[in-house]
Amino acid sequence: MNIPDFRVEPANYRADYDDLLAILNADKQPDDESDIIEADSINPQSIYFIARDNQHLPIGSGGLTSEGFIEGLAVIPKWYNQGVEQALLTALIEKAAKSGLTEIKAQAVERYKTLFERLKFTRVTQNNPGVYSLSLTLEPVAQKPGRPDPKPAPESIEPDKLESLSAILEASTQLIASARRQICIISKDLEWPLYAQNSMLEALKSFAINNRNSLVMILIQDPGALNGRSHPLIDLAQRLPSAIQLRTPTEMEDLGYPSALLLSDQRGYLFRLNNEQAKGDWSPCLPSRSKQLAELFERLWQRARPCTEFRALNL
Incomplete structure (x- = not known):
């Protein structure tokens, strides 16, 4: 059995910008109106995650705005349906919850609709043929009961x-x-x-x-x-x-x-x-x-x- 080898990590807008843009363009569908996704499609105010393979090559990305809207979820074609999409979306959901958001929203094309619904998103509307608006209500992140007191900071050692x-x-x-x-x-x-x-x-x-x-x-x-x-x-x-x-x-x-x-x-x-x-x-x-x-x-x-x-x- 071939187990995909990749990791998901926070992206830096400046350092990972070219990789994020390349992923978005690689994931474009044939019927998209524009030929190339423009640079301003990546919002410097948003939080992004990027997936990389074991050669450190970019294979997927996803962003979260401060208002709780998921944007730019994309995976390069040869990594479709190997768990990258779900790993990215899960990371975005966890980040939204830790940031105190109570709801996140997304627009999903047909290929991603099942994934969003699997992660408990509910369909709100269908805007255009094959494009869906979805939302997910988040539970507040609560402190675990009985958590032990933090360990004391280690003592400084003079240089x-x-x-x-x-x-x-x-x-x-x-x-x-x-x-x-x-x-x-x-x-x-x-x-x-x-x-x-x-x-x-x-x-x-x-x-x-x-x-x-x-x-x-x-x-x-x-x-x-x-x-x-x-x-x-x-x-x-x-x-x-x-x-x-x-x-x-x-x-x-x-x-x-x-x-x-x-x-x-x-x-x-x-x-x-x-x-x-x-x-x-x-x-x-x-x-x-x-x-x-x-x-x-x-x-x-x-x-x-x-x-x-x-x-x-x-x-």
């Missing part, structure tokens, strides 16, 4: 200075080992003495394989420096494309960012002010500093593009 490459490598592998869902990395060119070492590669591989829905996000500022040279971390990313994502900056300010960074979702960090020097500081848990660096990384990541050079360079 230590790092004065050598071996110390940086040891601290990096400790941070990776402590992570649960996400690791963020900024590197100029995946420095060979650090990111090509067996201990680093094994730590990243173990994290990607042993943690469900794990994600390593690597921002490479100068992918051209790897031109023609095989790199074991790139090879690992190619074998685990759904767990290791590579992007490269597009803006001059980000391309010139001088520092190197590794973040763990357990509030640990390693920061090198100058990416060409083996000096920095780190802490396995320092929430205030980790939050500041995570916000910086998120800004750079959202402005970056997927790093496709390595496919063309055949590394």
Whole structure:
């Protein structure tokens, strides 16, 4: 039995815009009046989810407006009827409920009508032949009874200075080992003495394989420096494309960012002010500093593009 391998995740309007538009155009029906769906079909004020296959390619999307109207539910043809549509719609319903909406509405073409009705939407009207207006009343999201008190926040650990490459490598592998869902990395060119070492590669591989829905996000500022040279971390990313994502900056300010960074979702960090020097500081848990660096990384990541050079360079 062939089990479809895909995931549904929140979309970012800026970073995922081209993929969202491509999905909408791929799902157009032959009798649609216009040839191409225009750019303004994607509302920057809406919440979007995107489905991706195990190669990180976009296969489906769906949006939710602040008024509770579902829009842009679409799946590329070769993924029809493999559960992608229902996974996207379920994610939108859950998001609407958590946002405090009491009702959501949708317009569905004939192909999606049965799916909406399966998820308890009721038909309101039939506007045009084959187009239906539907709605769903949502139950308020209630707190589960007897929920235990939240765990106390972990104690902050004062940072230590790092004065050598071996110390940086040891601290990096400790941070990776402590992570649960996400690791963020900024590197100029995946420095060979650090990111090509067996201990680093094994730590990243173990994290990607042993943690469900794990994600390593690597921002490479100068992918051209790897031109023609095989790199074991790139090879690992190619074998685990759904767990290791590579992007490269597009803006001059980000391309010139001088520092190197590794973040763990357990509030640990390693920061090198100058990416060409083996000096920095780190802490396995320092929430205030980790939050500041995570916000910086998120800004750079959202402005970056997927790093496709390595496919063309055949590394």
